[in-house]
Amino acid sequence: MVDVLVGVLFMGLLRDGLTLLGVTTFWQNVASGLALVAAIAIAAATHVVRGKMRAREAHRLDDAAPPAEAHPAGGDCPRPGPGYGVGSVANSYGGTAGRAR
DSSP, rough: HHHHHHHHHHHHHHHHHHHHTTOHHHHHHHHHHHHHHHHHHHHHHHHHHHHHHHHHHHHHHHSSOOOOOOOEEEEEEOOOOTTTSSSSHHTTTOOTTOOOO
16 A cells, blocks of 8 residues: 555646646656656566565475474374364364263
8 A cells, every 4th residue: 555655746846847847748657657667667576575485484484393203103294183083073162072081
């Protein structure tokens, strides 16, 4: 929201400044178009750089994470804790299905 307001303010100031300088309407439109293209290029470049930074950070965190403990039955899925499996929904609502008695 703030970015839109800053953009509108900038375009208005650009148009007013060019009018005060006596620049013709054609060149005012050219300048406005160039400013718009420049803003889009900057936004796209920022998006790409942020994406690369996020990927680099995720890769760094993956490398720093300790190795996961292997599943006892094989595979790489972690062993579920208590309350999972048969009757877990009933258990969460106070039922007795799936509980040891």
